[in-house]
Amino acid sequence: MNHELMTRKRIEAAEESAPEESVGDAIATALADIGVTTMFGVISIHNMPILDAVGRQGRIRFVPARGEAGAMNMADAYARVSRSLGVVITSTGTAAGNAAGSQVEALTAGSPVLHITTQVDREFMDRDRAAIHDVPRQPDMLKAVSKHYLRAWEPAGAVDVLLEAATLALAAPSGPVSFEIPVDVQRLKIPRRKIAGFPAIPVRTPDASRLDALASMEHQARRPLLWLGGGARGAAAAATALVERGVGAVTSTNGRAVVPEGHAYSLGAFNMTREAEEIYAKADLMIVVGSRLRGNETQNNKMRLPRLAQIDADSLQAGRNYPVELFIAGDARLALEGLLARLPEKLDSDAAFLAEIGAARIRAEAGLLKALGPYVPLAEALSRRTQSGHPWVRDVTVSNSTFGNRYVRLAEPRLGVHALGGGIGQGIAMGVGAALAGVPDKTITLLGDGGAQLMVGELATAVDSRANVVFVMMNDRGYGVIRNIQDAQYQGRRMYADILTPDYALVCQSVGLPHKRISRIEDFEAALDRALATPGPQMIEVDMVAIGPFSQSFAGPPAGAAGQAS
Numbered sequence: 001m002n003h004e005l006m007t008r009k010r011i012e013a014a015e016e017s018a019p020e021e022s023v024g025d026a027i028a029t030a031l032a033d034i035g036v037t038t039m040f041g042v043i044s045i046h047n048m049p050i051l052d053a054v055g056r057q058g059r060i061r062f063v064p065a066r067g068e069a070g071a072m073n074m075a076d077a078y079a080r081v082s083r084s085l086g087v088v089i090t091s092t093g094t095a096a097g098n099a100a101g102s103q104v105e106a107l108t109a110g111s112p113v114l115h116i117t118t119q120v121d122r123e124f125m126d127r128d129r130a131a132i133h134d135v136p137r138q139p140d141m142l143k144a145v146s147k148h149y150l151r152a153w154e155p156a157g158a159v160d161v162l163l164e165a166a167t168l169a170l171a172a173p174s175g176p177v178s179f180e181i182p183v184d185v186q187r188l189k190i191p192r193r194k195i196a197g198f199p200a201i202p203v204r205t206p207d208a209s210r211l212d213a214l215a216s217m218e219h220q221a222r223r224p225l226l227w228l229g230g231g232a233r234g235a236a237a238a239a240t241a242l243v244e245r246g247v248g249a250v251t252s253t254n255g256r257a258v259v260p261e262g263h264a265y266s267l268g269a270f271n272m273t274r275e276a277e278e279i280y281a282k283a284d285l286m287i288v289v290g291s292r293l294r295g296n297e298t299q300n301n302k303m304r305l306p307r308l309a310q311i312d313a314d315s316l317q318a319g320r321n322y323p324v325e326l327f328i329a330g331d332a333r334l335a336l337e338g339l340l341a342r343l344p345e346k347l348d349s350d351a352a353f354l355a356e357i358g359a360a361r362i363r364a365e366a367g368l369l370k371a372l373g374p375y376v377p378l379a380e381a382l383s384r385r386t387q388s389g390h391p392w393v394r395d396v397t398v399s400n401s402t403f404g405n406r407y408v409r410l411a412e413p414r415l416g417v418h419a420l421g422g423g424i425g426q427g428i429a430m431g432v433g434a435a436l437a438g439v440p441d442k443t444i445t446l447l448g449d450g451g452a453q454l455m456v457g458e459l460a461t462a463v464d465s466r467a468n469v470v471f472v473m474m475n476d477r478g479y480g481v482i483r484n485i486q487d488a489q490y491q492g493r494r495m496y497a498d499i500l501t502p503d504y505a506l507v508c509q510s511v512g513l514p515h516k517r518i519s520r521i522e523d524f525e526a527a528l529d530r531a532l533a534t535p536g537p538q539m540i541e542v543d544m545v546a547i548g549p550f551s552q553s554f555a556g557p558p559a560g561a562a563g564q565a566s
């Protein structure tokens with residue numbers, strides 16, 4: 001060991017046993033103490049007291065993303081797949097702003113993400129004094145994309161504010177929480193302290209008399225259905241038990257696999273098909289659990305649904321999109337367990353109705369396959385693999401809107417990650433975050449060539465972090481869905497959709513990412529198996545120009561329901 005290194009080690013050892021430590025060190029310690037093992041972000045002058053401590057302490061794996069948008073997507077996907085807190089750290093100003101678009105997605109999906117961001121020194125903060133990296137109304141920006149926003153004003157309270165932010169992110173309805181800490185606060189000293197694990201997360205217990213009322217509605221119903229959303233992800237066992245007793249099920253895209261996707265009494269996520277509408281027309285009760293009944297899954301709330309009861313952890317969501325006869329505020333799992341306790345082992349449901357549900361799903365699946373044309377073997381190969389437990393991450397691309405979102409089966413709800421808010425370009429980073437979330441099976445990530453261009457830099461992060469992910473890029477050279485919408489609604493005027501697409505073989509080569517281009521669909525399955533069997537990131541590029549179009553073109557959601565169907 002050379003002299004300089006020995007001196008540094010001695011100083012570090014002395015600092016570690018000192019009764020005081022910097023707030024930056026205390027933040028790093030507290031995160032590790034509450035169980036954070038991985039965090040994502042970009043280092044910068046305003047967060048270096050924290051990240052230097054993270055590095056020195058060596059208790060948390062820090063994944064350096066190439067941009068804050070990617071870092072946020074990584075933390076979001078990590079949170080969804082690990083079912084724990086995702087942590088991202090950014091710098092103040094532009095850096096926090098870069099994360100904002102991806103934080104919209106975390107907010108939409110209700111992901112428990114802790115966004116640690118910073119501020120200029122307190123004497124310049126909020127005053128428009130033109131400090132470097134300053135944005136005078138940063139809190140307004142953060143509040144707009146956060147479930148909650150908290151600032152650590154003083155060193156003495158910094159760790160407690162951090163713990164509160166982490167707790168708020170996880171408490172249902174979960175969501176991203178921004179924690180802002182000025183850089184001068186990070187440098188100040190506070191007494192050393194040890195945190196004994198994660199603070200208790202408050203759980204909202206549903207009201208017993210309301211559950212009685214729901215049980216009596218259920219008793220009267222002969223053709224009951226559950227509509228399960230992302231908020232029901234933690235209630236899979238209770239939801240499945242209800243289905244076993246004779247309640248049919250349908251899920252939102254974010255609630256997929258809350259009930260096993262191939263269950264005979266489940267429509268899966270085929271929730272807006274003609275077959276589904278026929279089932280809704282026959283049902284005499286629908287219990288909506290943890291779902292927003294989103295516009296792109298209900299024809300902008302025009303789709304006819306039966307008599308509704310609703311369970312949600314957020315009482316502000318009561319009847320927001322459809323009028324409901326009964327609303328129960330509370331935790332989804334506790335509410336469904338409470339309902340099970342009030343119902344007989346076997347419900348007196350109409351057996352013919354239940355049988356029709358599975359049959360309707362099979363018809364809907366067959367209809368979907370017909371629309372895929374040459375891509376049927378690809379969809380089938382992916383579905384065969386994902387069913388065994390691979391995380392299935394998808395960007396907004398035609399292949400997801402058609403088959404990825406509903407046909408390719410999930411083994412568990414947490415294994416499905418997609419851009420719920422419809423924003424393109426988040427798939428590469430989400431694939432990295434999902435791959436680092438501790439699932440042994442390799443992550444499979446579906447990309448479009450247009451969206452991928454927003455985040456090519458994160459391919460370097462995938463390689464650097466040795467993320468165990470296969471990227472499947474559906475390359476139709478341009479914005480396919482936009483072209484389809486232009487054909488359907490704008491007399492084929494191809495404005496701004498035929499963009500230059502990089503040569504992804506060269507892009508991959510430049511960062512050392514193994515790449516395989518497929519020009520014949522029959523080569524896909526073997527390439528997928530090879531990529532799954534080889535550790536580390538891999539890219540399979542599907543040349544859609546060579547293989548040809550889908551047999552039915554997908555032109556987005558029905559006109560009037562703005563945005564890309566997801």
Ligand SMILES: Cc1ncc(C[n+]2csc(CCOP(=O)(O)OP(=O)(O)O)c2C)c(N)n1
Binds near residue numbers: 474
């Ligand atoms: C952040 C964001 N910007 C713009 C859009 C509009 N948009 C929706 S799909 C799309 C094209 C995506 O192209 P690609 O990734 O190649 O997938 P494809 O449609 O070809 O399947 C665009 C620009 C969007 N949804 N999100």
